[in-house]
Amino acid sequence: MSEPVRLVVDAARCDGHGICALRCPELVTLDEWGYAGVDPGTVPDGRVLRRARRAAAACPAQALSFVAVRPAPADLRVIRAGPPPTAGAPRNGPGAVVRVHNQGHAGG
Numbered sequence: 285m286s287e288p289v290r291l292v293v294d295a296a297r298c299d300g301h302g303i304c305a306l307r308c309p310e311l312v313t314l315d316e317w318g319y320a321g322v323d324p325g326t327v328p329d330g331r332v333l334r335r336a337r338r339a340a341a342a343c344p345a346q347a348l349s350f351v352a353v354r355p356a357p358a359d360l361r362v363i364r365a366g367p368p369p370t371a372g373a374p375r376n377g378p379g380a381v382v383r384v385h386n387q388g389h390a391g392g
């Protein structure tokens with residue numbers, strides 16, 4: 285699996301057929317009326333992704349889709365850090381500045 289993705293359900297389209305939960309119980313649960321609820325996390329591995337794709341393909345309402353998960357602040361790397369700044373502390377010098385460098389975020 286190259287790019288992390290999440291399975292999402294369009295609640296306005298979901299008709300409560302329940303097929304998705306049978307195809308991919310790792311990510312989909314049904315509420316008491318049979319409408320789908322999807323795990324908000326990323327699809328954990330290729331095996332679950334294949335099952336999720338089958339669930340999406342089987343959905344009669346075409347209510348399931350995938351969204352790519354963009355790299356987020358986990359990519360932020362502290363390049364200089366010190367103790368927390370205190371009132372009146374210099375803006376430069378040891379302990380005064382914490383800068384982060386965003387690696388790989390395309391912006392947007």
Ligand code: SF4
Pocket residue numbers: 293297298299300301302303304305318319320342343344345346347348
């Ligand atoms: S198969 Fe589609 S319509 Fe049925 S519960 Fe799942 S998401 Fe909703």
